[in-house]
Amino acid sequence: MVPCFNEAGNIRNMHARVTTVMADVTPRYEIVFVDNGSTDNSAEIFAEVAGSDSHVSVISMARNFGSQNAYSCGLDYASGDCAILLDGDIQDPPELIPDMVQRWLEGYEVVYGERIDRKASLFVRLTAKVFYRTFRRLSYVDIPVDAGDFSLIDRRVLDIMNAMPERNRFIRGLRAWAGFRQVGLPYVRDPRVQGKSSNSITDLFRWATTGLVSFSYAPLEWISGLSVVVMILAALAAVVYTALYFIFPNNPRGYQTLLLAVLFLGAIQMLCFSIIGSYLAKMFEEIKGRPKYVVDRIRNNHRPGLWDGVDVEPTHAPREA
Secondary structure: OOOOOHHHHHHHHHHHHHHHOOOOOOOOEEEEEEEOOOOHHHHHHHHHHHHOOEEEEEEEEEEOHHHHHHHHHHHHOOOOOEEEOOOOOOOOOOHHHHHHHHHHHOOOOEEEEEEEOOOOOOOHHHHHHHHHHHHHHHOOOOOOOOOOEEEEEEEEEHHHHHHOOOOOOHHHHHHHHHOOEEEEEEEEEOOOOOOOOOOOOHHHHHHHHHHHHOOOOOHHHHHHHHHHHHHHHHHHHHHHHHHHHHHOOOOOOHHHHHHHHHHHHHHHHHHHHHHHHHHHHHHHHHOOOOOOOOOEEEOOOOOOOOOOOOEEEOOOOOOOO
């Protein structure tokens, strides 16, 4: 499963490397590219690759639905005994697939890539380390640290993940929640060779928030903790100010303390509202019940009838002006 968004410079390389690796694993495989609403010339390259290799299917999304929903689309389409998830930027090496398959044959239902290091800037390395360790500490699911989406997932786990109805998907969390026997495969993540990442700092923060809200109640519990702290501080302040009133009855009374107290309590309230709002926003999206993604068309469709009404190949004529 290879979701791609504006990865025109990586598609051919990814196809060549995966094809070379799979030749030594099994002749029974499929490569599913999910074109996640690309705006570059990816469509032409996908058509070329799919036309030259019957193992390749290309699912074109109606727009960009995010990487997690693109993975979900590919997993819904997958028909094999197991599925391997790969990012389209080729930072996760396909050459690890034989080792993953070997661990799968040994009886592990999930084999995930464990990023022991990455060839990236110091800021990226530090923030990734902090996120994974913070997320594991706060989550109610035992989620391995430094484990990305790069993984092999057995059909049993795959069916369970596909049956999960939530729209705000966090694949590595769903994978860990399903349980079964899981094992990590350490590797060093390569830098991006072609193209530019479409994820900004804001996108990464939003993605991290999605994972935290989906698999942790800790932020809601913090609200209770904050209320207890504020109550204790208020009680101490009442005692101190009462004592000061009798000890120094002639001292002038100003507004600085009152202003600081109001600002402090206002900040605490806004923080609590923002935490509750994050959970309400996710609930709002789930309640609407919209589909996780919309498929436009499929090239080399190996599972006809899976999505009714989807053009297997483009059939409409170009619209005239």
